[in-house]
Amino acid sequence: MISIQQLSKVFKTNTTTIQAVDDLNLRIDKGEIFGVIGYSGAGKSTFIRLINRLEEPTAGDVIIDGQEITALSKNQLRLSRQEIGMIFQHFNLLWSRTVRENIALPLEIAGVSKEERISRVDELIRLVGLAGREDAYPSQLSGGQKQRVGIARALANKPKVLLCDEATSALDPETTDSILSLLVDINEKLGLTIILITHEMHVIQKICHRVAVMEGGKIVEQGEVVDVFSHPDKAVTKKFVEQVMGKPDKDITEEAFVQSVESGKVLRLHFVGETANQAIISQVAKKFDVEINIIQGNVKQTQSGAYGSLFVHVTGEETELEQAINYITSTSVEVEVKTDA
Known part of the structure; x- marks a missing residue:
């Protein structure tokens, strides 16, 4: 055109x-x-x-x-x-x-x-x-x-x-x-x-x-x-x-915050398109023996789909944590480990 x-x-x-x-x-x-x-x-x-x-x-x-x-x-x-x-x-x-x-x-x-x-x-x-x-x-x-x-x-x-x-x-x-x-x-x-x-x-x-x-x-x-x-x-x-979207809080990646996390992992979950509409958090909590606390996040809609990020703190046995992360990744949600206690 x-x-x-x-x-x-x-x-x-x-x-x-x-x-x-x-x-x-x-x-x-x-x-x-x-x-x-x-x-x-x-x-x-x-x-x-x-x-x-x-x-x-x-x-x-x-x-x-x-x-x-x-x-x-x-x-x-x-x-x-x-x-x-x-x-x-x-x-x-x-x-x-x-x-x-x-x-x-x-x-x-x-x-x-x-x-x-x-x-x-x-x-x-x-x-x-x-x-x-x-x-x-x-x-x-x-x-x-x-x-x-x-x-x-x-x-x-x-x-x-x-x-x-x-x-x-x-x-x-x-x-x-x-x-x-x-x-x-x-x-x-x-x-x-x-x-x-x-x-x-x-x-x-x-x-x-x-x-x-x-x-x-x-x-x-x-x-x-x-x-x-x-x-x-x-x-x-x-x-x-x-x-x-706003800026993520600085303390999520600062050393003081890392040291305050005594166990588990802080993850950044990145959603695009249909994955933004999936109930990933509740699915993971049901499928694996882990506890998930949402730290902060934001999801927005555009003409061509949704996108957004969610910072979560996940605790549990190492094997369960790895299985939970692998499951999230399999849904096409991008996973970034921000802290690893």
């Missing part, structure tokens, strides 16, 4: 040169929700603006559904952008226009007849949950309602791709969840390909199928969300995962 090849963007001033996007290669499949995450300055917002040429690339190609966006003339690009919707962090609504008039604007620009505009706008208002607010002005709307207007406006011309640039960053957590649920609903109902830029890992966790991590203008890690979350490789990715 979307192929990005050796994409680069360099900003130059009289005194400095900034490589905002550096030789970026990426493929995004039709109908998926693809997340791009990075801290401020990573290049993610520049990257998303390169896709529809709100920023002109210094080098590289962007190909959407077989059409090379980077090779289009200005007139061709204007038509092509009708198939690429975009929503923004700060909504970018026209404050002198009502909800209905804001949503209708792209249709007016595209030369759609008044009758068709009215029908399409009514359809979109129902889709994004704004029935009854059609004649309100942006100043009369909450942040979540404003973003719903922005989403409806972006969908007006029935795009193939929806670009979301920090679309929930200005919203409170509850409103963020409602907007993310709306995006999932739109993705499922319309089969729309969504590219979502964010610096918040819980946004990626909640709705994305795959994710790319950006740092210094480059993609440093990418893959299925559940895989990247469960096995983060780069330091920057590990920091993002800690946003939703």
Whole structure:
């Protein structure tokens, strides 16, 4: 669906040169929700603006559904952008226009007849949950309602791709969840390909199928969300995962804690996918003569499955302990011995 090849963007001033996007290669499949995450300055917002040429690339190609966006003339690009919707962090609504008039604007620009505009706008208002607010002005709307207007406006011309640039960053957590649920609903109902830029890992966790991590203008890690979350490789990715999983307590691996464990083993159990839904602890307690105490843990759901970690203290005879660990490992749960008294 979307192929990005050796994409680069360099900003130059009289005194400095900034490589905002550096030789970026990426493929995004039709109908998926693809997340791009990075801290401020990573290049993610520049990257998303390169896709529809709100920023002109210094080098590289962007190909959407077989059409090379980077090779289009200005007139061709204007038509092509009708198939690429975009929503923004700060909504970018026209404050002198009502909800209905804001949503209708792209249709007016595209030369759609008044009758068709009215029908399409009514359809979109129902889709994004704004029935009854059609004649309100942006100043009369909450942040979540404003973003719903922005989403409806972006969908007006029935795009193939929806670009979301920090679309929930200005919203409170509850409103963020409602907007993310709306995006999932739109993705499922319309089969729309969504590219979502964010610096918040819980946004990626909640709705994305795959994710790319950006740092210094480059993609440093990418893959299925559940895989990247469960096995983060780069330091920057590990920091993002800690946003939703939290850090294990330091004393679990500190010498003082090790010395305080008089018997047994402290294990870190790592769950991915279906294993996160299994009652491993109760199964082990029933099958083997061991006692298990949960120290701490966390399991999260993603679009492609659950993942998480659990720290447990297991005591019993050495033979029983080894059999219990072997049994846990046989269920595809990864086991790491943190302390061994």
